[in-house]
Amino acid sequence: MEFYVISLLNSLVFGMLLFMLSSGLTLIFGMMGVLNFAHASFYMLGAYFAFQISQFAGFWTALVIAPILIGLLGAAVERFGLRTVHKHGHVAELLFTFGLAFMIEELILLIWGRVALNYQVPSSLDFTIFRLFESDFPVYRLFMLAISVFIFVVLYLLLTKTRTGIIIQASLTHPEGVGMLGHNVPRIFMLVFGGGSALAGLAGVIGGNYLMTSPSMAILLGPIVFVVIVIGGMGSLTGALIASLLIATLQTFAVGYDYSLIDLLAVFNIELGPEPWFPDLWRIKVENTGPLLPYLLMVIMLILRPKGIMGERES
Amino acid sequence: MLKRYGVWIAAALILVILPQIFDSGFAITMLSEMCIAIIFALSYNMLLGQGGMLSFGHAVFYGFGGFISIHAINVVNDGGVPIPLELIPLVGGLAGFIFAIPLGYISTKKAGTTFALISLGLVELVVACVLLFPSFFGGEEGVSGDRMLEFSLTGVGFGSGIEVFYLIAFWLIVTSALMYLQTQTPLGRMANAVRDNPERAPFVGYNIHLVRFFQFSLSGFFAGIAGGLLAINYEIVNSEMIGAAASGHVLLMTYIGGVGHFFGPILGAILYTFLHLTLVNITMAGQIYLGVLFIVIILWAPNGMAGIIMVHRPLWQAGLIRGLLPHYLVALAAGLVVFFGAMILVEINYHLSLSIEPDNPIRLFGVEFKANSWPPWIVSIGLILVGFFLLRPIMKNIRLKWDELTREMQKGKFA
Amino acid sequence: MTHEIALNLVDVHKSFGESQIIRGIDLAVEKGERHAIIGPNGAGKSTVFNLISGYYPLSDGKIELNDQVINGLEPFQINRLGLSRSFQVTNLFSRLSVFENVRCALLWSAGYKYSFWQLVGQQKQLNEKTKEIVDQFNMSHRSQTPVGELSYAEQRALEIGITVAGGAEVILLDEPTAGMSHSETEQAVDLMKFVSEGKTLVVVEHDMGVVFDLADRISVLVYGKIIATDTPDKIRSNKSVQEAYLGQLEEV
Numbered sequence: 001m002e003f004y005v006i007s008l009l010n011s012l013v014f015g016m017l018l019f020m021l022s023s024g025l026t027l028i029f030g031m032m033g034v035l036n037f038a039h040a041s042f043y044m045l046g047a048y049f050a051f052q053i054s055q056f057a058g059f060w061t062a063l064v065i066a067p068i069l070i071g072l073l074g075a076a077v078e079r080f081g082l083r084t085v086h087k088h089g090h091v092a093e094l095l096f097t098f099g100l101a102f103m104i105e106e107l108i109l110l111i112w113g114r115v116a117l118n119y120q121v122p123s124s125l126d127f128t129i130f131r132l133f134e135s136d137f138p139v140y141r142l143f144m145l146a147i148s149v150f151i152f153v154v155l156y157l158l159l160t161k162t163r164t165g166i167i168i169q170a171s172l173t174h175p176e177g178v179g180m181l182g183h184n185v186p187r188i189f190m191l192v193f194g195g196g197s198a199l200a201g202l203a204g205v206i207g208g209n210y211l212m213t214s215p216s217m218a219i220l221l222g223p224i225v226f227v228v229i230v231i232g233g234m235g236s237l238t239g240a241l242i243a244s245l246l247i248a249t250l251q252t253f254a255v256g257y258d259y260s261l262i263d264l265l266a267v268f269n270i271e272l273g274p275e276p277w278f279p280d281l282w283r284i285k286v287e288n289t290g291p292l293l294p295y296l297l298m299v300i301m302l303i304l305r306p307k308g309i310m311g312e313r314e315s
Numbered sequence: 316m317l318k319r320y321g322v323w324i325a326a327a328l329i330l331v332i333l334p335q336i337f338d339s340g341f342a343i344t345m346l347s348e349m350c351i352a353i354i355f356a357l358s359y360n361m362l363l364g365q366g367g368m369l370s371f372g373h374a375v376f377y378g379f380g381g382f383i384s385i386h387a388i389n390v391v392n393d394g395g396v397p398i399p400l401e402l403i404p405l406v407g408g409l410a411g412f413i414f415a416i417p418l419g420y421i422s423t424k425k426a427g428t429t430f431a432l433i434s435l436g437l438v439e440l441v442v443a444c445v446l447l448f449p450s451f452f453g454g455e456e457g458v459s460g461d462r463m464l465e466f467s468l469t470g471v472g473f474g475s476g477i478e479v480f481y482l483i484a485f486w487l488i489v490t491s492a493l494m495y496l497q498t499q500t501p502l503g504r505m506a507n508a509v510r511d512n513p514e515r516a517p518f519v520g521y522n523i524h525l526v527r528f529f530q531f532s533l534s535g536f537f538a539g540i541a542g543g544l545l546a547i548n549y550e551i552v553n554s555e556m557i558g559a560a561a562s563g564h565v566l567l568m569t570y571i572g573g574v575g576h577f578f579g580p581i582l583g584a585i586l587y588t589f590l591h592l593t594l595v596n597i598t599m600a601g602q603i604y605l606g607v608l609f610i611v612i613i614l615w616a617p618n619g620m621a622g623i624i625m626v627h628r629p630l631w632q633a634g635l636i637r638g639l640l641p642h643y644l645v646a647l648a649a650g651l652v653v654f655f656g657a658m659i660l661v662e663i664n665y666h667l668s669l670s671i672e673p674d675n676p677i678r679l680f681g682v683e684f685k686a687n688s689w690p691p692w693i694v695s696i697g698l699i700l701v702g703f704f705l706l707r708p709i710m711k712n713i714r715l716k717w718d719e720l721t722r723e724m725q726k727g728k729f730a
Numbered sequence: 731m732t733h734e735i736a737l738n739l740v741d742v743h744k745s746f747g748e749s750q751i752i753r754g755i756d757l758a759v760e761k762g763e764r765h766a767i768i769g770p771n772g773a774g775k776s777t778v779f780n781l782i783s784g785y786y787p788l789s790d791g792k793i794e795l796n797d798q799v800i801n802g803l804e805p806f807q808i809n810r811l812g813l814s815r816s817f818q819v820t821n822l823f824s825r826l827s828v829f830e831n832v833r834c835a836l837l838w839s840a841g842y843k844y845s846f847w848q849l850v851g852q853q854k855q856l857n858e859k860t861k862e863i864v865d866q867f868n869m870s871h872r873s874q875t876p877v878g879e880l881s882y883a884e885q886r887a888l889e890i891g892i893t894v895a896g897g898a899e900v901i902l903l904d905e906p907t908a909g910m911s912h913s914e915t916e917q918a919v920d921l922m923k924f925v926s927e928g929k930t931l932v933v934v935e936h937d938m939g940v941v942f943d944l945a946d947r948i949s950v951l952v953y954g955k956i957i958a959t960d961t962p963d964k965i966r967s968n969k970s971v972q973e974a975y976l977g978q979l980e981e982v
């Protein structure tokens with residue numbers, strides 16, 4: 001019981017963090033057709049910026065300033081980089097953001113070095129909020145959850161209550177509808193790209209101190225975020241939400257089970273010989289499969305339902 | 316006859332002669348790596364250049380080719396099956412091919428962005444498996460083997476690097492000829508057609524999924540051969556070979572070389588391998604320079620080095636290229652100013668963030684200075700700005716001159 | 731004269747979301763017939779082609795090609811059964827040359843499938859056939875030009891060329907002469923007559939001169955329904971057609 005409740009809460013925290021990343025990515029992809037490979041790099045930059053700012057001005061300032069800076073950076077990337085390669089098509093745009101991701105990682109190595117930063121949860125949030133059964137539940141996780149739910153609500157209101165938002169949302173499923181934005185299209189693209197990047201930055205600010213702030217954080221989380229939008233369905237926000245929570249739940253719960261195929265066979269009273277085929281396969285424990293699960297899920301999804309959970313449009 | 320096979324004969328001759336001239340251990344290593352990289356990059360271009368499939372996971376097939384080859388070598392040494400070393404790369408190729416079949420089948424249903432994403436997911440899937448299947452991947456340290464097999468077709472023992480180089484060179488010639496010929500087959504041509512217009516291709520009778528799938532599988536075959544050769548060359552294979560980073564390298568080298576022409580990836584592989592191996596010894600910031608090169612190419616020369624060469628061909632043939640040379644030299648000079656500025660900046664930063672003793676002075680071009688003092692910063696930023704302002708009018712001049720020469724050339728054509 | 735049916739549409743419907751675009755079409759095109767479909771902009775003519783060629787799935791109804799039901803098949807399968815179509819908006823293999831475009835259009839019908847062991851350069855028959863078609867469309871001097879660099883009229887001509895190259899028995903052309911000058915149109919009509927000799931041709935056209943010159947029968951499609959199918963003369967005098975067309979037919 002204890003395990004389930006705690007794991008469920010943790011899944012929710014991690015899942016909403018994933019959604020904060022994947023929602024920006026999905027918005028950008030849905031509207032502009034651009035897959036921003038550097039999205040996770042903006043997340044990483046968010047954490048690094050937050051660390052740097054909080055050295056001078058404290059965590060709360062960083063929480064506001066860092067995402068804004070990342071947003072501006074994203075807008076600049078759209079304005080001066082993506083627009084230049086736009087005429088060469090989406091693959092060229094993807095390549096450009098790939099190059100950008102590569103460069104951001106190298107620049108982070110250049111400026112902050114190879115080792116993980118000592119980016120800490122602020123002391124004002126560093127206490128236990130409640131004890132569930134035997135374990136403590138830190139308040140910071142609740143704070144992360146609150147922020148991401150807040151962002152979720154704001155995003156929802158923006159997309160359903162403002163004119164621009166409604167058009168943006170409509171153009172996720174009907175890209176030709178972007179034309180309805182009239183002469184504003186380039187500016188809206190910049191806005192969406194900047195906004196999506198800012199969300200990634202924010203995820204970095206609140207995720208960096210909870211997980212880890214190191215030059216590999218983009219590589220560790222990036223592919224999972226990409227898989228989220230494949231599983232959710234390219235361009236679907238709802239799909240991204242479901243897939244984020246699903247993957248977070250899978251990964252969180254997997255940690256708690258140390259069963260392997262041998263145990264499963266034992267249930268049926270089957271015993272393997274001393275030298276079975278693929279000796280490793282039978283010994284793999286569920287708790288070690290965490291890193292594998294998102295990708296396995298993607299493959300299964302591609303075979304059963306290539307459009308993704310909520311995907312409607314063909315890409 | 317000579318026209319048709321001339322290039323190939325010349326290439327073979329060069330491959331025979333090169334290791335005789337550059338015969339140091341380092342040179343042989345570099346030449347071998349270059350040849351392997353060429354095969355790998357050409358196989359990658361079967362996807363990207365020919366088929367319009369941007370893959371972030373091509374190293375999976377390269378890696379599987381490597382792992383299966385090293386396992387095959389070990390099996391041969393254990394007296395399992397008698398395979399001569401010369402044919403081990405073929406085992407790697409088959410491994411790449413067989414793995415490409417299921418992975419290709421699910422990923423080639425879509426092209427473009429979705430394909431790219433899926434390729435990334437698949438490479439991560441394989442990487443996640445590395446730790447779960449230690450008896451195949453050998454865990455952290457990898458799998459090693461002894462390439463000096465009992466069986467040999469040629470009687471060569473392959474104890475020395477140069478013998479191995481000639482084996483690699485042989486496979487380079489064979490595979491690149493095959494890959495070149497493949498571009499001339501119905502499948503190769505339809506891969507181009509599907510790349511250009513996947514919407515129309517079904518209406519001339521082709522299942523675009525299958526066109527991509529077959530193209531993908533063949534590409535996996537050649538990547539596997541490259542992987543097998545790497546296994547032979549180093550006698551050890553580890554998970555580095557199979558991951559996203561290795562896939563990124565082949566993407567970079569292919570794109571820098573140019574995806575629009577068959578010889579582009581060859582240029583790219585040579586340059587990239589050269590820079591990679593030399594920069595590692597000179598500076599800690601090697602990757603940054605390669606990254607900058609890649610971004611510059613994406614922004615301003617989307618057809619890569621091969622594209623740059625090919626746009627000059629008409630002018631060259633018309634004998635007008637000389638008019639451009641002075642302008643290019645000036646541009647090069649200005650470009651170098653920017654580059655030196657940026658380089659100093661990068662190097663002092665690396666020194667400050669990564670070296671063990673940041674307070675120790677740093678040496679660049681024989682000049683010794685302290686990285687955490689302000690003069691180098693001013694000098695480098697100044698150089699960047701000056702070079703940048705110089706470059707703008709120079710580039711404009713080049714464009715003007717270019718237009719002038721093109722007009723002259725066209726006049727010449729009709730006169 | 732036999733009256734075998736080459737292409738048969740039975741109660742064909744198509745909706746995009748809420749909006750019904752094709753609202754129940756019945757159409758039987760005879761073998762060897764040249765059939766024109768006319769109608770105002772947005773009537774659904776291109777959509778009908780997209781349904782026949784398998785580009786869109788039907789919402790309801792049935793389509794038969796030589797008595798075989800083809801709705802539900804993939805476009806490439808329908809093409810292999812001998813039906814080929816052109817596009818209203820030029821749709822070529824942009825970076826390939828004129829010659830390559832035509833050759834790619836020939837490959838499947840010439841039986842090469844996905845071969846990666848034959849060199850296209852060495853296939854004598856294939857190349858002769860390709861050259862023949864390129865010549866037929868007066869493009870020999872442009873043979874090696876990437877099609878992206880062709881003029882508009884040349885691209886339109888090649889669009890037809892690619893459609894007929896494979897030797898399909900049933901050919902659908904969507905506004906083949908749109909945007910062509912008067913003399914180019916004349917040339918194109920001659921070409922269409924020539925290449926559709928002995929074949930079944932369905933053509934969507936706005937140029938009434940072309941329609942009346944080319945067609946054995948005409949169908950008038952208005953707002954997703956066929957309001958009349960008949961010979962050119964009878965269509966000209968048909969009351970409801972005249973209403974729908976507001977005298978455009980008089981000029982011809």
Ligand SMILES: Nc1ncnc2c1ncn2[C@@H]1O[C@H](COP(=O)(O)OP(=O)(O)OP(=O)(O)O)[C@@H](O)[C@H]1O
Nearest residue numbers: 746751769770771772773774775776777778818905
């Ligand atoms: N994929 C689609 N999704 C939604 N609506 C569509 C789609 N394709 C066509 N339509 C709608 O169907 C209607 C008919 O379009 P269609 O292109 O078939 O007309 P048409 O008769 O060919 O016109 P034109 O003479 O301009 O070519 C139009 O209102 C168009 O907006």
Ligand SMILES: [Mg+2]
Nearest residue numbers: 775776777818
């Ligand atoms: Mg139309």
